[in-house]
Amino acid sequence: MAILPENSSNLDLSISVPGFSSSPPSDEGSGRGREQLKLDMNRLPSSEEDEEFSHGGSAPPRKKLRLTREQSRLLEDSFRQNHTLNPKQKEALAKHLMxxxxxxxxxxxxxxxxxxxxxxxxxxxxxKRWFGSLTEQNHRLHREVEELRTMKVGPPTVTSTASLTMCPRCERVTTATSPYVVDGGGGVLAKKTLPTQEREH
DNA sequence: TTACTAATAGCGTTTACTTCA
DNA sequence: CATGAAGTAAACGCTATTAGT
Structure with missing residues (x-):
């Protein structure tokens, strides 16, 4: 469906609703809305705008408007440009979409x-993925710590295939495979940065 | 039955305006 | 008369929920 000019009077936007009167209530005093008179669904009064159904009888069953593809497309386009509308934009869009x-x-x-x-x-x-990844790393580090603990305390002989290095300044052991800093007791102290692979998720 | 979504209700915040000391 | 604080209403957005398709 093509975008129609605002004063188009022959739209296929109208949705026939059995049992629902097509004569709309006044258009909240705005003076416009003549072109909307044929849009049954679109002219359903909302509670805060119209009390015509509140006095004298029960309101008709609420019928749900289904936006046309074109209406949805235009609304989406508009939303992509701006997630909020100022009153003028809102009015213009409303007029355009009837x-x-x-x-x-x-x-x-x-x-x-x-x-x-x-x-x-x-x-x-x-x-969730990050948590899973951290859990896995945590287990791996615990295993690593256990391995280190089982090594006899003595001269700093490194038997693990992971190359351990001792920070000369703080005397903490680090590994080449793990960027985590571990203390002498085997506790994981900190990690300087987040693993990049997790950030890319 | 379920998913989607238009519509409603209620609440909080912001802003413009009015009143009053 | 000018000014700032307090009160009020309207507008707007958000969340939760309802209800039609």
Whole structure:
């Protein structure tokens, strides 16, 4: 579906809803909205904007608007440019898509929420992998420490294939394979930087 | 039944405006 | 009259939840 001019009066955006009147309530006093009169779903009154259904009877069952592909595409495009809209942008977009500004607002709100959820899930996955990697390294280091402990304390003879080096200044043992610093008692003291392979996950 | 998502409710924060000492 | 503090309402965004498809 092509993007239609704002005053297009013949859109396939209208969604017929059995049992729902197509005559919309007034457009929150804004003076516009004539072009939206045919959009049944899009003209569903929201509770804070319209009380017409509140007096005199029960509200009609809530029908859910389905955005068209084109509406979704344009909203996504807009979202890529900016995750929030100022009132003018919101109004313009609403006019363009033949939706109410409130619907644009809600869409952006939900879109931001989805974005954040996705980001959180990705971070969660990353942290899980990092945790797994750290656990594995922790086990390896413990084994390494055990090996070092089983060596008899004596002259600094290095038997391990891992090349151990003694820091001349702080007298801590380090290995070439492990960037972790271990103390004389075998405890892992610190690591200067994060493993790069984990950061790349 | 489940996933997706539009819509709603409620709350917190910010901002503009008003009142008053 | 000018000024700053306090109160208020509106606007906006966020999170949680509901409910239609």
């Amino acid at each position: 939706l109410r500004p409130r619907q644009i607002e809600v869409w952006f709100q939900n879109r931001r929420a989805r974005s954040k959820l996705k980001q959180t899930e990705m971070e969660c996955e990353y942290l």
